[in-house]
Amino acid sequence: MAPAFSALTLFDVVLCVLIIGVALCSSSVRDLFAATVLLIIYGVFVAIAWVRLGAVDVALAEAAIGAGLTGVLLIGAVARLKITESPAAAVSRWQFAAKVIPASLGLLIASGLAYLVLTVEWRETLQAPVLANLPDTGVLNPVTAVLLNYRAYDTLLETSVLFAALIASWCTTHDDLWGERAGLRQHTRRAGILATFGRFLPPIGLIVGIHIFWAGADKWGGAFQAGTIFAAVWILAIMAGVIDAPNATGRSIRSFAVAGPMFFTFVALTGVLAQSFLIIPVMVAKPLTLAIEACLTLSIAATLMLLVLGAPRRSA
């Protein structure tokens, strides 16, 4: 079908090639820092791909979380590990086998998937019911409707995963550092660039975040995307020395992290009044959904911020 091969298709193909190229580079480059930066670039490209697939919500999430947050986490880790290169491995027969087996497995799975992509007739049947029931959900963005209404239970468990990951990474603290502030103590010069950024950026970030949060109900965005931006703002403010890094034993930061899932679980539990679970009544659907989202955004922001800062570390 020649006419379909338009300029946009060409763009798509080039984008795909770029994505694969960056992924390969990121996977093969020896320098760990470079690999991490490549992963961030990769994430941005993938986010563009999501836009091309008409999935703006995913694009935002990929950009904010997949590229941004993961990148920051990795860079932080690379910095802390103080090694930038994975050592050249001694080549032995074992090493050879250790490469050949994964390579053939990867090739097998990739080609198998490609074969399936091209031959199977795929089905997407849920879009119609999603849209048909949208008025009952109180939101206009179908993705938000799925996340916070149709499959809100997934989201409940997902916020629990974040919560578990937070406690889990706190669990890696040195016993004698328990109660110290998270991460390495930052030393920022008051007049430095970071400090200046740290004063200017947070208000802008807050506004962007609130917008994405608000837009999530109707167009695109939502708790996860907004929460990530708030987390970024928060971290920036800490790095700039505007506010102190939190302390894992602090009551308020724990409350921040827990409030969202707790409110969510509470709402879920009220469902038993209707002999069911996690019911969002149509009458109060919009305000209730917004309330849940607001609490979740807050907790996601706090949790992601804490995850990025990591456990309290000894300043070497």
Added chain:
Amino acid sequence: MTRALPLLVLSTSLIPACLIFFLAEKSARMRTVINLSGAIAKLALVAIMLEGVRSGATYEFRHTLLPGLELVLRVDPLALLFLTLSAFLWFLTTIYAIAYFHNGKDLSRFFGFFSLCVAATTGIALSGSFVTFFIFYELLTLATWPLVIHNGDQASISAGRRYLVYTMCGSALLLAAIVWLESLVGPIEFARRNALAGLDEWTLRLAFALLVAGLAVKAAMVPLHGWLPNAMVAPAPVSALLHAVAVVKAGAFGIVRVIYDVYGVALVDGIGVGLPLAVMASLTIVYGSLRALQQNDIKRRLAYSTVSQVSYIVLGASLFGPYATIGGLAHLVHQGLMKITLFFCAGSLAKQIGVTRIDQLDGVAHRMPLTMSAFSIAALGMIGIPPIAGFISKWYLGFGAVQAGQAWVLLVLAASSLLNAAYLLPLLARAWLRSSPEPTSEKRNPESDRWLIWPPLITAAAALAAGVFAGFVYSPLSWATLIISETYTP
């Protein structure tokens, strides 16, 4: 009542077992009270059932494990034969053990497992289905092992390991055979005979071989007897339990059940597996006696004697004649009475005057006359001197063999009796006829503890009585006749 009785009789040893485990080590009196009241209650219940069963009653308890698979406790004459023996001997062994372990260590544990052993034996006796039998058979293995290694030294632990290796492998064969048969015909109950009719001959033969191999381990038949002589490192009451009350008897009893209630005599005869089994039993009888001759350690000699004697039961069951079977079943009881007497006495000798080897026996009878009298009665019975119980068994076995057209068994019996005499009489001769190498004036009378004296005297008397009053209705012989008359005249 008919439902509750089997469960009650099981709980007379199961409940004491559970209670004793939780007793503090130092509450010796409480332990004794619980033990003995359990044993006495059991004897009382057994007496009730003896009377009931003789007048034709059956007692049955059922508990569903899975749909169609039931735990069945059923009192029939054969069950009661074994049950009575174990209940009676448990009572005496408990008394003996309390005296033997006076001021010992880990006694709550010991008596807990001891009672558990007896509970398992009771379960084996009463089991009315193959799965029930297996459950209690395994429970017996598990409960005996801590007793075998009770001393906790290297020798005990390696004896325990050997015991487990043999019995676990045996149980694995047994389980495989049971499940194999049950996968073909559904869960097997002993009361429903002819369940296996119609199966392929070779399946039946192979399953029979597996079953007998599994059971022969506990019955200590050659070549699966290796664990038994080693296990004599355990304390004397444990040896009594292993050799007379519980373990080897459980194996022999199982073989009898398989032949009479699972396969049925006709089927066993039909597939021609009786003769090989009889030959195996005969080999065991002769081999055990020959090995016994070579031992210098008293308990070891007695252990090999058990290897030999228990196979009389199997021999009787595998010959199919009514008389041979009666002889075998009666021997189940007779051997128990005689062998426990011998082990009680050997234990007393070791504990009171430190005699464990045959060359130390010189003149012992003058120092411990009562003990050695009991020992002598039991030993003579083993040889088959009338009118002691052992004679009755051998007589019936020999008569039955001739009746079944297997006269060669007479040769086995004769050889065995000669060998029995050869390995037991020298002990008696040394003890009674020789004089002690050292002066016998001891500060303390070695027979001062009457609780070590009475149990062997009672069992010896019982062995004598079982022979003298063999015609009495509750004698082992009469009871065995009752069992067999039911089998042969359905």
Added chain:
Amino acid sequence: MLLDLAAPDFPWIALSVAIPLFAALIAALSSALAPVVAMIAALLCLGAALWTAVLVTTHGAQEVAVGAWPPPLGIVLRADGLAVAMLITAGLVSIAAFAFARQAFSARTQTPETRSAYSFWPLGLCVLAGVNAAFVSNDLFNLYVALELTTIAAAALVAMSGSRAAFEAAIRYLMFALLGSLFYLLGVVLTYSTHGVLDIRLLAISAESGPSTIAAAALMSAGLMTKMALFPLHAWLPPAHSAAPAPASALLSALVVKPPFVILLRIWFEAMPELVTPTLAQAFGALGACGVLLGSILAMRQERLKLVVAYSTVAQLGYLVLVFPLAGGGGAQQPWAAGAWTGAIFLTLSHALAKGAMFLAAGAFVEARGNDRLDSLVGLAREMPISCFAFGLAAVSLMGLPPSGGFTGKYLLLTSSFASGQWWWGIVLVVGGLLSAVYLFGPLSLMFAREPALAVTPVSRARQSIALLLGLLSILLGLFSEAPYRLLQVDRPGAAAEGFT
């Protein structure tokens, strides 16, 4: 009436997820309250599960459409016999683990708050919530999230002790588990894209076996097999389960490896039974058999008790997949249907109880002796009879000796193997039992030995009794197996009785 708690459609199973989740959040707020909250939550979970069992046996399987959205749009939680039995087991094991953990991880006894006393409770509760969610969920993607919740909390429990070995074990565990998750997720993606549904029941109706369905099933199975440590993907398990503190090990070995198996059963037996070919079923069985043999042999070679127990988990998990070749292997002779399927689940349940008991007993030994080397066990039969007894009871169940839940399970599997003429799996079962006797009686023998005398730190009788109760339960499961059997038959999948044809 506002709340009709006795109504057959009251969403008890949803509570068994929500309650521990809520409790985890409270525990994260206040470490002083945490032990009490955790215990209350576990008790409530058990209560809810038991009551659901009553409802389910009388009224049949129960469904809760979350948010009142029926599938395919919404997610359905489903209480069939299998799910409820697993919920009860999870409740029992977690009660025991939490009760045992109270002393070591109580914030009251440790001021200021310590790292482990704080983090144990939320993580333990997350594990409970995660496994419960996985047991009741009927939605493939939701199961993915539930598995991830379990994995992350479980890996953190592995790292809890803060030793170098613990961190290494946790990282290795996560690497395997995340790889497994990716495979599983890929399978879910293919399933959704092929059939447009994620609900297992709906999938059963709509599934026709095209190449993408086969690929999806294979990928999901590979992922789940990694997470349940089936041979040859077992290498992560022993270091992880032995590095964790005792109550955490109990949760890990008893519970965390079970949801992948349950999901595996659901995928193959409920959603896509027609995909299973005889070769595939035999291949599953072969992996299981290898797991049994290798796990047992490695367990024999260990010199630390917790490693013995952990390798035994590898072996025991191998038995479970024998259900694939043996399912439907019964004849008209057997008075029960679905023998192999029920037997495998009996093994799952009794393994959970017995392994929980065994790790808690091992924890008591470690507290008493200061380490878990086998030669430190000498003399414990006298010093800690309760724990030794607990270990012994658990060992009986693991060896499959009667009377125990392990025996019931093994008997059912063994019957199926002989009845279907596949005696080779029967040999695996029997030999596996003998091998487990070798590696379990070894430690038991040492406990009975008397020399040399070693120093002992006393452990309270009450805490030792916790393991004893769990061990006793694994025995009672075999003695009173009729009620559990009936429960498991509620809404049993057709393939469980008929086999894959």
Added chain:
Amino acid sequence: MNGSIPFALCGAVLVGIGLYGVMAHDHLLRRLIAFNVTGSGVFLLFGSLSALSSGGATGAVPQALIITGIVVAVASTAFVLALVVRLKEEDVDAPAPGAFEGSSEHDDHAP
């Protein structure tokens, strides 16, 4: 040719590349990077298959599932990184030669 086929194929290739990396790399961080590549490959495949069948745009349900997946992935990544950093600190405190690089090397080839 449908517009989303390139993305679906791209997703398939990314899964392959990522899986290779997860299994073949020695260094934990590199594995983690590969893990993230695999994840986004799976998601891309998911989204484009949905777009493929519904004619252009990814459906709402796959989008929501993908967002959930992305969050779960970042949570796991954060935890693994915390562990890796802590393990490194252990090495700094008490250096054990070669322990860090080889920590999960030997048996991991199996998958």
